Amino acid sequence: MDIYRSVIRPVLFSGVKADPEWLHQQTLGVLGWLDYHHQQPLARWLHHQLAKAYCLNDDRLAQSLWGLQFSNPIGLAAGFDKDGVASGVWSSFGFGFAELGTVTFTPQPGNPPPRLFRLPLDNAALNRMGFNNQGAAAMAHTLQQRWGNALSPLPSPFPIGVNLGKSKSTPLEEAAADYLGSFQWLKDWGNYFVVNVSSPNTPGLRSLQATEQLEPILAALQQENAGQKPLLIKIAPDLEWEAIAAVLELAQTYKLAGIIATNTTIRRDGLTTQVVRSTGKSVQEEAGGISGAPLRQRSTEVIRFIWQETQGNLPIIGVGGVFTPEDAWEKITAGASLVQVYTGWVYEGPAMVRHLLEGLLQKMAERGLTSLSQAIGLKE
Ligand SMILES: Cc1cc2nc3c(=O)[nH]c(=O)nc-3n(C[C@H](O)[C@H](O)[C@H](O)COP(=O)(O)O)c2cc1C
8 A cells, every 4th residue: 555645645735734835844854854864873774764665776777877877767856955955865765866956046035935836636736936945055065064075076876966046136147157156166066967947936037048048158157167067958848849949059059968858837728727725816827837747748749859859869857747657658758868756756655756667667678678778769
């Protein structure tokens, strides 16, 4: 029996204290404690118990990408551990990698609450968090305390990505310096880095996806980087094909390591939910991005487009609406080398990663594939 789905989730999702952000903070508080005390016997024992329940090790799922070793293709998406307070626990939940952030140069509170809503009828969430985080310097400090020199030199057995965003107080014209400042703080503390220009919750941020605005950001970061760390860009699902093609050209010019597709969508079509229960307002009226099941198909289409445009030469991290092994397989066969999850993990609980990995292995076996990399972009 899956205790999370049958007992824990119904209590969490329906209780008096079921405010989703409160729950998130409580969860992260516990996991942060567990990570901080990882050398103490109780924490070690708990880590071990988690790993026993949730990890699945199989060489057929392993990949080497950008000189990094991924023990499996399922990662935690950005936004869950925004300050990197639990960076050491994610491997015990069975993930193959985790992306921390989004972090901004300036610490900032984000948008006023309520700013995170569950849409259970749609297996979805609506959020307008607005990059609430402690800032790049604080994250660098946290990661340094946790890892010492362990994250560098590479390779690491559990790659950690750091997702960078623009501070709300920084004007769009000065975005490049803002991203650069965060990267300078953090470049020793991540295995890969992501330029996030796709959150709908910082005014004007998504306009940075346009060539003229993106170019100075990528130029500044890659000059500082000098080829040391893989740099990726995370894009919105709401871009037109031409705009995505333009990003891909820049990706080539600036030798980006890959694309993360996609962030949340500002579209509201196809939702069963009409009214957001906790505010009583219509889902159209509530600002923010939709994640989860309603995003699945569009995100896969974007992945397929990128794969085709680049003839499979640019690695893709696929994210959006993954709940089942079928969803993950769909992303991989559309061209994703790695897959991230957020909303699905919240709905399905911690057993989900292992379930995804078992399902992927089964699909590989049915097709006679001996390594996950053979499934990437596989036409079925
Ligand atoms: C509450 C919440 C906060 C998020 N915060 C971030 C963030 O800070 N940076 C980012 O790049 N994506 C963020 N995302 C987007 C996710 O990383 C992911 O791209 C998106 O949710 C689609 O995946 P999913 O359907 O598996 O949730 C957030 C998503 C949610 C639900």
